[in-house]
Amino acid sequence: MSLTDLLRGRNSTRAFLSRPVSTALVRNLIAAAGQAPSGSNIQPWQLHVVSGTIRERICTATRAAATSPSVASGRTYDYYPPAWRDPYLARRRACGWGLYGLLGIHKGDRAAGMAQELRNFDFFDAPIGLFIFIDRDLGGGSLLDCGLFLQSLMLVALEAGLATCPQAAxxxxxxxxxxxxxxxxxxxxxxxxxxxxxxxxxxxNNYRPSRLGVEEFTTWHLDTPDTTLP
Ligand SMILES: Cc1cc2nc3c(=O)[nH]c(=O)nc-3n(C[C@H](O)[C@H](O)[C@H](O)COP(=O)(O)O)c2cc1C
Incomplete structure (x- = not known):
């Protein structure tokens, strides 16, 4: 697969087989993704790979925490904005309803929505779970560096026949x-x-949320108008 094929072929997979994944393969993928660039080459990512018993312990404890309002969730960074507004709100809703539509979850069925949300904490049955950490005192740029690492890892995983789902959940x-x-x-x-x-x-796993067109998020500042652009 060409890099473009990999970019277009990757998708967030939310149902996995129980088929085991070779640890040596995962290690090779991590080594490849470790070639990702980072500002000043600080390589801030710290990975924890879990499978088997410890994976199960983490899943059980997190499911319990997610369903218990009394459990403090600890200090984190804001992955999402504290208040949603358009156009992001509309895109988020479209993404959510598209996914729920495929799963047969109807608007207002909070129990089914919650059950799907909790599937995150089974890694959607994937046998391997991976967590990316950084030192908390690093700057926001390290989050960007981790994003580059993450995408690199997802693409080499796909090249190796594996599927992935990034999980801010x-x-x-x-x-x-x-x-x-x-x-x-x-x-x-x-x-x-x-x-x-x-x-x-x-x-x-057939869910393919649409993407914006180039012109919707790109402004060209050129000396002369390019007539080949749409
Ligand atoms: C950093 C990041 C975190 C995400 N967190 C979750 C998550 O917690 N649960 C989930 O089901 N999908 C999650 N997603 C998947 C997005 O919903 C998905 O990437 C987006 O809808 C585009 O779909 P695609 O990845 O299939 O192309 C996350 C994606 C990214 C990049």
């Missing part, structure tokens, strides 16, 4: 995840990632 449960992994408060959870073989029979 874990972020509010920073303290729960750190507690089980023995990670100090000086570090902060940036994102989770489910990795595994996709379930080809699961309709949810």
């Amino acid at each position: 874990w972020v509010p449960f920073d303290a729960t995840v750190r507690g089980i992994l023995g990670i100090p408060d000086s570090q902060m959870l940036v994102c989770g990632l489910a990795i595994g073989y996709p379930d080809p029979g699961a309709p949810v």
